[in-house]
Amino acid sequence: MSHLxxxxxxxxxxxFFALKNVxxxxxxxxxxxxxxxxxxxxxxxxxxxxxxxxxDSGKIFLNGKDITSVHPSKRKFGIVFQSYALFPNMxxxxxxxxxxxxxxxxxxxxxxxxxxxxxxxxxxxxxxRYPSQLSGGExxxxxxxxxxxxxxxxxLLDEPLSALDAKVRNKLRKxxxxxQEKLKITTIMVTHxxxxxxxxxxxxxxxxxxxxxxxxxxxxxxELPANPFVADFIGDINFIxxxxxxxxxxxxxxxxxxxxxxxxxxxxxxxxxxxxxxxxCLVDKNQMIKVDIPSNxxxxxxxxxxxxxxxxxxxxxxxxxxxxxxxDHNYGNNNFDEFKTKVLSS
Amino acid sequence: xxxxxxxxxxxxxxxxxxKILIVIFLLFLVISIILPLCSLxxxxxxxxxxxxxxxxxxYYYFSNPALSQSVNNTLFISFMTTIISVLLAxxxxxxxTRVKIKWKTFFKYVxxxxxxxxxxxxxxxxxxxxxxxxxxxxxxxxxxxxxxxGIIISEILYTFPQAYLILLVAFEIxxxxxxxxxxxxxxxxxxxxxxxxxxxxxYGLLSAIFVCFTLSFTDFGAPKVxxxxxxxxxxxxxxxxxxxxxxxxxxxxxxxxxLPALVSFTVDRITTRKQSSFLxxxxxxxxxxxxxxxxxxxxxxxxxxxxxLIFFLVAIFASLVKIWPYNLKLTFSHYIFKTVxxxxxxxxxxxxxxxxxxxxxGTVLIFSSAYLIEKLKSMKIIRQLSYFIxxxxxxxxxxxxxxxxxxxxxxxxxxxxxxTIPNIFxxxxxxxxxxxxxxxxxxxxxxxxxxxTALKKIEREFENVSYSMSIPVYKTFLKVTVPLSITAxxxxxxxxxxxxxxxxxxxxxxxxxxxxxxxxxxxxxxxxGSIASAAAMANLIVLTNVAVRIIYEIILKxxxxxxxxxxxx
Numbered sequence: 001m002s003h004l005x006x007x008x009x010x011x012x013x014x015x016f017f018a019l020k021n022v023x024x025x026x027x028x029x030x031x032x033x034x035x036x037x038x039x040x041x042x043x044x045x046x047x048x049x050x051x052x053x054x055x056d057s058g059k060i061f062l063n064g065k066d067i068t069s070v071h072p073s074k075r076k077f078g079i080v081f082q083s084y085a086l087f088p089n090m091x092x093x094x095x096x097x098x099x100x101x102x103x104x105x106x107x108x109x110x111x112x113x114x115x116x117x118x119x120x121x122x123x124x125x126x127x128x129r130y131p132s133q134l135s136g137g138e139x140x141x142x143x144x145x146x147x148x149x150x151x152x153x154x155x156l157l158d159e160p161l162s163a164l165d166a167k168v169r170n171k172l173r174k175x176x177x178x179x180q181e182k183l184k185i186t187t188i189m190v191t192h193x194x195x196x197x198x199x200x201x202x203x204x205x206x207x208x209x210x211x212x213x214x215x216x217x218x219x220x221x222x223e224l225p226a227n228p229f230v231a232d233f234i235g236d237i238n239f240i241x242x243x244x245x246x247x248x249x250x251x252x253x254x255x256x257x258x259x260x261x262x263x264x265x266x267x268x269x270x271x272x273x274x275x276x277x278x279x280x281c282l283v284d285k286n287q288m289i290k291v292d293i294p295s296n297x298x299x300x301x302x303x304x305x306x307x308x309x310x311x312x313x314x315x316x317x318x319x320x321x322x323x324x325x326x327x328d329h330n331y332g333n334n335n336f337d338e339f340k341t342k343v344l345s346s
Numbered sequence: 347x348x349x350x351x352x353x354x355x356x357x358x359x360x361x362x363x364x365k366i367l368i369v370i371f372l373l374f375l376v377i378s379i380i381l382p383l384c385s386l387x388x389x390x391x392x393x394x395x396x397x398x399x400x401x402x403x404x405y406y407y408f409s410n411p412a413l414s415q416s417v418n419n420t421l422f423i424s425f426m427t428t429i430i431s432v433l434l435a436x437x438x439x440x441x442x443t444r445v446k447i448k449w450k451t452f453f454k455y456v457x458x459x460x461x462x463x464x465x466x467x468x469x470x471x472x473x474x475x476x477x478x479x480x481x482x483x484x485x486x487x488x489x490x491x492x493x494x495x496g497i498i499i500s501e502i503l504y505t506f507p508q509a510y511l512i513l514l515v516a517f518e519i520x521x522x523x524x525x526x527x528x529x530x531x532x533x534x535x536x537x538x539x540x541x542x543x544x545x546x547x548x549y550g551l552l553s554a555i556f557v558c559f560t561l562s563f564t565d566f567g568a569p570k571v572x573x574x575x576x577x578x579x580x581x582x583x584x585x586x587x588x589x590x591x592x593x594x595x596x597x598x599x600x601x602x603x604x605l606p607a608l609v610s611f612t613v614d615r616i617t618t619r620k621q622s623s624f625l626x627x628x629x630x631x632x633x634x635x636x637x638x639x640x641x642x643x644x645x646x647x648x649x650x651x652x653x654x655l656i657f658f659l660v661a662i663f664a665s666l667v668k669i670w671p672y673n674l675k676l677t678f679s680h681y682i683f684k685t686v687x688x689x690x691x692x693x694x695x696x697x698x699x700x701x702x703x704x705x706x707x708g709t710v711l712i713f714s715s716a717y718l719i720e721k722l723k724s725m726k727i728i729r730q731l732s733y734f735i736x737x738x739x740x741x742x743x744x745x746x747x748x749x750x751x752x753x754x755x756x757x758x759x760x761x762x763x764x765x766t767i768p769n770i771f772x773x774x775x776x777x778x779x780x781x782x783x784x785x786x787x788x789x790x791x792x793x794x795x796x797x798x799t800a801l802k803k804i805e806r807e808f809e810n811v812s813y814s815m816s817i818p819v820y821k822t823f824l825k826v827t828v829p830l831s832i833t834a835x836x837x838x839x840x841x842x843x844x845x846x847x848x849x850x851x852x853x854x855x856x857x858x859x860x861x862x863x864x865x866x867x868x869x870x871x872x873x874x875g876s877i878a879s880a881a882a883m884a885n886l887i888v889l890t891n892v893a894v895r896i897i898y899e900i901i902l903k904x905x906x907x908x909x910x911x912x913x914x915x
Binding site: 077090098152 | 808812813814816817909912
């Protein structure tokens with residue numbers, strides 16, 4: 001039996017569908033990411049699971065029990081908000097123990113629980129500081145510890161890392177995941193950061209415009225996106241129109257050659273540290289294409305407007321059965337026309 | 347949606363409690379604001395015997411020159427007061443915010459002094475200076491005090507701090523980059539003043555103009571003391587109601603009195619919304635530079651603050667001498683009120699009790715109500731309605747509250763289309779409850795807005811966090827929301843107390859001889875010719891208010907020291 005079951009949830013704001021027939025389930029101890037662009041309904045869904053919003057229709061089951069109309073205070077979840085919402089007039093210690101004091105647990109047990117929490121989130125040195133005296137990362141950990149203090153059934157994280165700078169974020173990704181694994185707590189995290197979702201989640205729910213686009217493990221989401229939206233939202237991708245069918249390929253899977261393959265011209269070259277991002281123009285197809293080449297491979301010979309050949313390995317090509325989203329979003333290479341006038345005509 | 351809310355509320359007693367509470371608060375507001383106002387309006391369209399007369403009462407009022415002359419008089423007073431007071435306050439606030447002058451702290455506090463005094467105090471001092479036995483009069487300088495001149499001078503002193511405070515805030519909201527840009531473009535000081543300074547405070551200026559106009563239009567204390575035969579609307583109401591028991595005519599005058607306040611209220615609502623958008627996070631505060639005319643501004647502030655101080659010092663001095671201005675031997679005899687009034691010192695004690703109760707009960711009520719209006723998620727219509735009614739008192743002069751309270755609470759029963767409904771609220775009439783209630787409602791809106799602003803700054807998710815931790819909402823309210831809003835709460839406590847001590851307009855209709863208040867005693871003693879005792883009582887009010895203010899500042903400092911750790915943001 002699934003631990004948490006989201007059954008056909010629909011939520012409208014006026015005429016706008018924030019969520020439309022959303023279904024998925026979580027296993028006990030699973031770490032699930034809700035991923036999507038802003039406005040896709042992921043935060044609304046999280047708030048519905050917490051009971052802070054009400055769905056228009058649909059049900060939520062926890063361990064087989066319908067909790068759709070259960071008040072948030074009775075749902076036994078821990079939550080970390082984007083802003084952390086730490087009580088500014090309480091020290092880190094007081095913030096974390098605020099809820100514990102309300103529970104009638106014995107002093108010994110409470111002390112043991114507190115010690116355990118502080119060691120898990122590594123906060124011993126800042127116990128008696130106020131939130132304003134803590135760094136962003138420390139605040140985040142206090143919020144996490146506070147959410148975990150009452151041994152919740154499940155944990156909800158609403159963009160918990162978005163307020164932090166890149167270095168701290170990377171470190172905390174690992175810490176949160178380790179803590180989650182240690183406690184084996186079922187977790188749902190909302191994020192718009194694909195890298196965060198790919199690195200942390202057991203499974204990812206990709207959402208767009210209130211609907212679920214794909215649910216799968218990170219590797220498959222990346223390698224076998226179910227539709228053009230997912231392919232485009234996660235990582236970089238080239239779409240290649242072939243009559244009516246649409247195929248796609250990731251930039252790093254394209255091979256470059258001096259003599260054989262499809263003819264192309266270099267439009268632009270960008271150094272990105274670990275790799276070079278080339279923008280090429282396929283002369284025959286009237287199309288632009290992105291190619292990544294590891295920077296340890298010498299490509300010094302490639303100048304703008306130079307002629308190259310590319311190969312598209314067949315096993316790396318993704319073919320979509322469902323073209324619906326392609327036309328919605330217009331994923332074509334927009335700067336082709338510009339290129340045509342600038343380069344091809346010269 | 348609603349069915350869902352009901353389902354959830356059944357499962358959470360805390361939430362249900364909040365919903366019941368907000369409905370109770372709304373009922374409270376309706377009973378203490380809306381229903382009395384309705385009574386006032388109903389009364390204006392009925393004659394003495396209680397039969398409906400349409401606009402006959404208004405017609406009678408305006409066709410009777412003896413009565414309608416007051417409208418002209420009041421308009422004249424208010425125009426003069428507004429022009430002079432706003433001009434004086436404008437340059438005073440300008441000097442303190444835009445010019446590098448010395449003694450700024452001193453000037454700031456002196457300008458606030460009139461806020462601590464009942465308006466009769468200015469009148470009394472004027473009498474000592476320019477009245478029949480005034481010093482200047484005895485030197486041959488007669489300014490023809492009793493009448494328009496006296497009222498205007500008193501009203502200027504009364505409205506000056508209000509205009510000054512509004513303009514001070516307007517001047518403080520500035521972006522120095524505008525002046526830097528002007529400087530690089532070669533604009534001089536005067537050009538900068540006309541093209542940048544004045545436009546940047548235009549909303550504050552507008553607000554100050556309307557506030558001064560409304561305050562002087564509705565003030566009762568000063569015309570009572572120095573008005574002589576010069577009739578204004580506020581004293582007319584008093585005569586109609588207390589003197590002639592003509593409630594219908596009192597209600598008519600009341601409605602006329604309400605008009606400028608309604609305009610002012612509307613303007614104020616619009617301007618506060620617009621002014622806040624002027625400042626961006628990139629704005630730079632004003633940088634002071636030494637300029638040649640600075641001494642002129644210092645001199646200006648010095649003269650004004652000396653004049654304000656003179657008024658207070660004269661009142662203190664005159665209350666401490668035997669017979670002004672003939673026998674200047676010091677004595678405390680005027681502070682022994684038993685000799686001139688049978689109630690003695692009791693009004694002062696009553697005032698302290700009423701003000702204290704009003705301030706504590708009012709603050710608790712206002713803050714909890716503002717909390718529910720701001721933080722409750724459901725019941726949107728009730729919350730919006732409550733918010734709207736909560737800011738109505740901003741437009742209600744004290745006199746209106748006073749007479750509408752008589753008309754509503756003094757009734758034993760109401761007639762609705764032939765049905766007779768007993769007035770279950772009649773029991774508070776003539777008790778301390780109605781005095782406290784009148785004060786709370788009279789001074790409701792400003793603390794409400796203060797509380798609302800403070801609550802808006804508090805993170806919205808705190809309630810949600812407490813849900814997730816199964817902490818009851820009241821606990822989060824007491825342990826988080828209240829500590830985070832403590833400065834706003836303190837400010838509200840002080841605001842209601844100080845204003846309850848000085849006010850006379852609402853309570854003059856509602857007190858009983860057992861529950862006479864200090865400000866009313868001032869009026870009675872002045873009426874009875876014991877002007878030195880009246881001054882003494884007024885001084886006690888000022889002294890108490892200044893003491894309360896000092897205590898407030900000390901407590902605030904202590905709180906700040908404690909909360910400094912977590913208030914750095």
